[in-house]
Amino acid sequence: xxxxxxxxxxLIALMARLPGLGPRSARRIVLALIRKRGGQMTQLAQLLGxxxxxxxxxxxxxxxxDRDECAICIDPARANGEICVVEDVAxxxxxxxxxxxxGRYHVLGGTLSALDEIGPDDLGIPALIDRIRDQRITEVILxxxxxxxxxxxxxxIAEALEGSGVAVTGLAQGVPIGGELDYLDDGTISAALRAxxxx
Amino acid sequence: xxxxxxxxxxLIALMARLPGLGPRSARRIVLALIRKRGGQMTQLAQLLGxxxxxxxxxxxxxxxxDRDECAICIDPARANGEICVVEDVAxxxxxxxxxxxxGRYHVLGGTLSALDEIGPDDLGIPALIDRIRDQRITEVILxxxxxxxxxxxxxxIAEALEGSGVAVTGLAQGVPIGGELDYLDDGTISAALRAxxxx
Ligand SMILES: [Zn+2]
Ligand SMILES: [Zn+2]
Numbered sequence: 151x152x153x154x155x156x157x158x159x160x161l162i163a164l165m166a167r168l169p170g171l172g173p174r175s176a177r178r179i180v181l182a183l184i185r186k187r188g189g190q191m192t193q194l195a196q197l198l199g200x201x202x203x204x205x206x207x208x209x210x211x212x213x214x215x216d217r218d219e220c221a222i223c224i225d226p227a228r229a230n231g232e233i234c235v236v237e238d239v240a241x242x243x244x245x246x247x248x249x250x251x252x253g254r255y256h257v258l259g260g261t262l263s264a265l266d267e268i269g270p271d272d273l274g275i276p277a278l279i280d281r282i283r284d285q286r287i288t289e290v291i292l293x294x295x296x297x298x299x300x301x302x303x304x305x306x307i308a309e310a311l312e313g314s315g316v317a318v319t320g321l322a323q324g325v326p327i328g329g330e331l332d333y334l335d336d337g338t339i340s341a342a343l344r345a346x347x348x349x
Numbered sequence: 350x351x352x353x354x355x356x357x358x359x360l361i362a363l364m365a366r367l368p369g370l371g372p373r374s375a376r377r378i379v380l381a382l383i384r385k386r387g388g389q390m391t392q393l394a395q396l397l398g399x400x401x402x403x404x405x406x407x408x409x410x411x412x413x414x415d416r417d418e419c420a421i422c423i424d425p426a427r428a429n430g431e432i433c434v435v436e437d438v439a440x441x442x443x444x445x446x447x448x449x450x451x452g453r454y455h456v457l458g459g460t461l462s463a464l465d466e467i468g469p470d471d472l473g474i475p476a477l478i479d480r481i482r483d484q485r486i487t488e489v490i491l492x493x494x495x496x497x498x499x500x501x502x503x504x505x506i507a508e509a510l511e512g513s514g515v516a517v518t519g520l521a522q523g524v525p526i527g528g529e530l531d532y533l534d535d536g537t538i539s540a541a542l543r544a545x546x547x548x
């Protein structure tokens with residue numbers, strides 16, 4: 151038993167399975183927590199416990215919340231007819247941090263993928279189409295990743311909404327703010343060039 | 350409130366302060382935990398709680414343990430007269446994983462540092478000298494980091510033990526196993542060259 155106690159070893163093993171961590175970083179984190187155990191570690195344990203019991207998916211949009219319907223879905227100020235479709239809750243959070251979008255969301259929970267046999271029903275796309283119709287949505291922004299699967303999914307949803315009178319848009323592609331051309335992939339540079347605008 | 354709930358935000362903020370993590374990696378980890386909350390998150394909360402309450406420093410060597418004296422210090426098979434002095438508990442764990450050392454340890458909890466005003470008393474070096482004398486230690490292995498402060502500390506301890514009859518040794522320096530010369534710093538290459546051995 152190299153690492154202190156059975157509990158410490160189990161804690162390191164569990165931490166090491168978290169995304170981005172491994173045995174080495176898990177050991178460093180656990181040691182740091184033990185050093186300040188009085189405060190941080192107890193607080194972390196309590197928060198993990200309460201988040202574990204209270205967190206669930208918003209029944210409307212799929213955002214993570216501690217109620218049946220998330221704060222965004224029940225905010226009357228956000229019923230502006232716009233719905234932003236994202237792949238993942240992390241993308242919703244990133245958009246909210248940007249504070250540029252004031253409508254509502256729909257989290258797909260993935261993308262269409264022939265390889266992984268994920269079809270429209272697996273992502274609840276029929277339910278999304280119903281929601282767009284029922285809630286009198288006027289614009290659907292497909293904020294999906296600029297990957298092959300993300301763009302395939304965006305095209306599928308855009309086609310399913312054809313003729314419905316809803317405006318379907320996507321995020322602009324181009325050079326990220328602060329981005330150095332030298333470090334961007336060729337596809338991004340070409341897309342930015344094609345979408346060039348007058349200054 | 351971009352991130353789900355106040356508890357989730359607090360959890361992310363706390364996680365982001367752990368060594369090697371930041372807001373981005375903390376968000377990814379918390380999202381992954383929420384997705385499998387039933388199992389992993391509750392288990393993690395419980396383990397953190399129990400480690401926080403039960404972990405403490407071994408009264409003899411400074412290792413992390415859940416008893417007054419750690420498993421290494423009470424193992425009669427390890428009373429072989431050898432004591433290995435390390436800077437940090439993480440170093441002790443690393444040596445134990447290597448399974449090459451079968452004696453006991455002493456964790457300094459740091460190194461001598463003029464800059465940070467850390468002297469011999471702050472590291473409990475007088476207590477270490479007493480321990481070496483009382484426990485009839487025959488060899489002291491100074492497994493300190495190959496940094497300036499680590500080596501200063503090693504020299505200080507070696508001098509303090511001069512004339513005591515105890516053999517004082519240090520780890521061999523050289524090319525790590527699998528190490529490519531091209532990627533090593535010059536100091537390591539020079540040290541490995543000076544310590545070259547016949548094949
Ligand atoms: Zn919602
Ligand atoms: Zn001990």
